[in-house]
Amino acid sequence: xxxITGNSDKxxxxxxxLGQKLETRDLDLSEIQSIDSEVVATxxxxxxxxxxxxxxxVEDTSLAxxxxxxxxxxxxxSFLQCLTLQQIVDLLKENRxxxxxxxxxYCDNNGVRLFTAEILGQIxxxxxxEKGFGWDSIxxxxxxxxxxxxxxxxxxxxxxxxxxxxxxLKGIVF
Amino acid sequence: xxxITGNSDKxxxxxxxLGQKLETRDLDLSEIQSIDSEVVATxxxxxxxxxxxxxxxVEDTSLAxxxxxxxxxxxxxSFLQCLTLQQIVDLLKENRxxxxxxxxxYCDNNGVRLFTAEILGQIxxxxxxEKGFGWDSIxxxxxxxxxxxxxxxxxxxxxxxxxxxxxxLKGIVF
Numbered sequence: 001x002x003x004i005t006g007n008s009d010k011x012x013x014x015x016x017x018l019g020q021k022l023e024t025r026d027l028d029l030s031e032i033q034s035i036d037s038e039v040v041a042t043x044x045x046x047x048x049x050x051x052x053x054x055x056x057x058v059e060d061t062s063l064a065x066x067x068x069x070x071x072x073x074x075x076x077x078s079f080l081q082c083l084t085l086q087q088i089v090d091l092l093k094e095n096r097x098x099x100x101x102x103x104x105x106y107c108d109n110n111g112v113r114l115f116t117a118e119i120l121g122q123i124x125x126x127x128x129x130e131k132g133f134g135w136d137s138i139x140x141x142x143x144x145x146x147x148x149x150x151x152x153x154x155x156x157x158x159x160x161x162x163x164x165x166x167x168x169l170k171g172i173v174f
Numbered sequence: 175x176x177x178i179t180g181n182s183d184k185x186x187x188x189x190x191x192l193g194q195k196l197e198t199r200d201l202d203l204s205e206i207q208s209i210d211s212e213v214v215a216t217x218x219x220x221x222x223x224x225x226x227x228x229x230x231x232v233e234d235t236s237l238a239x240x241x242x243x244x245x246x247x248x249x250x251x252s253f254l255q256c257l258t259l260q261q262i263v264d265l266l267k268e269n270r271x272x273x274x275x276x277x278x279x280y281c282d283n284n285g286v287r288l289f290t291a292e293i294l295g296q297i298x299x300x301x302x303x304e305k306g307f308g309w310d311s312i313x314x315x316x317x318x319x320x321x322x323x324x325x326x327x328x329x330x331x332x333x334x335x336x337x338x339x340x341x342x343l344k345g346i347v348f
Binding site for chain 2: 030031032033034035040043068069070071074075077078079081082083087091
């Protein structure tokens with residue numbers, strides 16, 4: 001199985017969760033425009049499989065703001081390209097609730113299988129912590145008082161949507 | 175040439191501009207995640223051509239807020255699915271400048287050719303006018319004092335980015 005990603009942070013995190021090294025490949029695959037990680041990951045997994053003709057794993061993680069009716073969701077990548085984390089935080093008004101979702105899509109000759117997990121959280125009023133990547137420093141998982149960016153990798157993984165999705169995958173594909 | 179769209183408003187508007195009926199087809203094609211209409215339209219035109227093996231025209235229109243460093247751009251479709259126009263307007267703070275861009279992508283056996291035009295404008299503080307479609311009621315073209323939604327089709331076309339892009343296409347493809 002080849003993990004298709006160009007994001008070394010995601011490789012490191014998934015290897016820590018799965019407890020094994022992953023063969024990775026950075027394919028320049030288009031992502032489709034959808035706020036839904038399951039749609040994005042399914043399309044990408046199918047494309048990667050068609051290209052390599054080997055079992056592939058792709059990952060898409062979304063961040064849905066309840067106050068923006070689900071935006072940015074899987075469009076968070078474009079938001080991070082255009083805006084600073086502080087600018088993203090400032091899009092919100094009173095409602096700071098968010099859902100972080102990871103979808104792992106595995107594709108082999110039987111088609112695509114999805115392993116999805118989501119967690120609730122709050123968006124911080126300003127970025128805090130430098131330990132994570134992406135939007136880790138603005139996301140406070142529900143019931144906690146610090147952002148993913150303020151947590152060591154092992155602590156983050158206790159709460160993380162990526163951990164929960166990977167656990168589902170682990171039980172079935174490996 | 176087949177105009178690939180499921181948006182009857184765009185068909186009506188383009189037919190008015192080009193002064194002729196268009197053969198249309200609504201293909202369920204994926205759009206890629208990019209804020210840039212040229213990227214989105216190129217990909218879609220190539221896909222449509224590969225599918226139909228006939229000359230095709232696709233259109234993508236984006237709305238870039240200067241105050242959001244280009245967002246939503248071509249992601250405006252997802253914004254319109256998630257948010258009301260008032261909610262979109264409320265994402266902006268002081269800077270209400272925007273660039274509306276239409277990219278027409280024509281694809282035949284010589285590959286893709288792009289016909290792009292953009293215009294400057296301001297985002298209204300609230301939606302006004304019911305004459306247009308999409309985000310017409312929040313966009314005031316530069317130098318004007320009403321939104322596209324408050325203009326009759328002929329008046330809108332005098333200023334519209336879609337008109338300017340279509341004029342370029344008209345000179346070459348037809």
